[in-house]
Amino acid sequence: MEQMNFILIEVLHTDTQVYLTYYKRGQCITETGFIQFVDALGGLFVFIDDVFELKNKMRLSELIDVHLA
Incomplete structure (x- = not known):
């Protein structure tokens, strides 16, 4: 976590692309x-x-993982 x-925080300041994994339905x-x-x-x-x-x-609680692309 x-x-x-x-x-x-890092990607907000650098506008870097990410891989985002989350739950949906x-x-x-x-x-x-x-x-x-x-x-x-x-x-x-x-x-x-x-x-x-x-x-x-999205809700932060739905977020599973974030990686830099």
Whole structure:
């Protein structure tokens, strides 16, 4: 969890692409894109996917893993 937190902070400041793995409707999904915003107090983050460039608002609790691309 601490490593994911460190990566989220780093990519926010460097606009680096990430591999993001999260739960959605009982499935484990991995996407490539950019983290645009993190609200740690609200437990939310905004992710822009690399394929369709759509903004996705997700809960931090759904996040499984984050790796630099």
